[in-house]
Amino acid sequence: QEIIVQTDTKSYPVLLGNGASTQLPIILEKFKKKPSQILIITDDSVANLYLADIKAQLKGWENVHSFVFANGEKAKSFENYYAIQSYALEKGLDRQSAVLALGGGVVGDIAGFVASTFMRGIPFIQIPTTILAHDSAVGGKVAINHPLGKNMIGSFYQPEAVLYDVNYLKTLPKEEVRSGFAEVIKHGLIWDRNFFNWIISEIKSLDDLTMDRLLVCLENGVKIKAEVVADDEKETGQRAILNFGHTLGHALEAAYGYGKISHGDGVALGILAATRISEKLYPELRLLDELLGYWKHIGFPTTIDKSVSPLELLDWMKKDKKTKQNHIHMVLIQEIGKVNLQSVPDDVIIETLNEFYV
Ligand code: NAD
Ligand code: ZN
Known part of the structure; x- marks a missing residue:
């Protein structure tokens, strides 16, 4: 099942179904420029369940890094955002690198915001793993929270694709x-x-x-x-x-x-x-x-x-x-x-x- 999202700034596919994540290498191959480095951003719960699976899809790709943080809404913080940016710089990501957001809305929101601002914006792919993320992974709103309000710091930034593998939803509490x-x-x-x-x-x-x-x-x-x-x-x-x-x-x-x-x-x-x-x-x-x-x-x-x-x-x-x-x-x-x-x-x-x- 493929649903096309068409916005003024970008058109991209939402691939929805069993095994949608296996399309990852194909989507990456279609990038105008082959990503020099790939940064997978995820939380600890999702990493335990599915990070190995995603890494397996990327075998053959060099320079695959992953940043894993503690799960929960608190992760949408400026401190975590800064930590991911630092990690990306330390690993030598450049403008041709790509971000994979593997997780629910929290991961998608912060990873998307990182991608939208790292070196003024690098491409990213949403790999949602929650039901909620049928909403958050589509439409290009990315943000972090501020103690003075939800989603107060963010941008509009569309992903290259959304790979929505419903297999991943089976483990949701x-x-x-x-x-x-x-x-x-x-x-x-x-x-x-x-x-x-x-x-x-x-x-x-x-x-x-x-x-x-x-x-x-x-x-x-x-x-x-x-x-x-x-x-x-x-x-x-x-x-x-x-x-x-x-x-x-x-x-x-x-x-x-x-x-x-x-x-x-x-x-x-x-x-x-x-x-x-x-x-x-x-x-x-x-x-x-x-x-x-x-x-x-x-x-x-x-x-x-x-x-x-x-x-x-x-x-x-x-x-x-x-x-x-x-x-x-x-x-x-x-x-x-x-x-x-x-x-x-x-x-x-x-x-x-x-x-x-x-
Ligand atoms: P979440 O990302 O925190 O995920 C919920 C919990 O489920 C986490 O503990 C996570 O580790 C765990 N989890 C995720 N996938 C799992 C899986 N497959 N199996 C087992 N456990 C799994 O939260 P969420 O509910 O997905 O998203 C909520 C966030 O989304 C909020 O911050 C909200 O503001 C944001 N949101 C954004 C938009 C948007 O347009 N950008 C729209 C709606 C909501
Ligand atoms: Zn909502």
């Missing part, structure tokens, strides 16, 4: 399956009512997520992402809809402490809050109860931890990149498949957040 599934549901809600209906009728719990169904989820998710990004690579308009659930989601990640709540769980809770606010604006929507029921079946959180206050969350939400002149802008849902970006007054946010504590 359940919480990571759930986290990635949140972005699948998001793609259905923002873009495609039929896909959303298919999800809730076919996947009643995470145990229903067989390989066949998972492939349907990933294929649809990647296609929707590719479609949205194609028309607005740098997010001057419609791309913002992919942020559905993320204004609160990112705030929760930052307020709980990076890594304390998974990205997907944060987004899932953020989708509930955005839906609640939407219902206040569009009373005919009536979606929240359905989502709440479904969230319980999947195991997503439906309440906010008492350790963080609504005011604290409001402050974090104001640091969002969509904030303009101190006004929070959120993606709201009018009906399934139809969302838009709107300014939401602070008091509406506080009032809504208060409904999510027990």
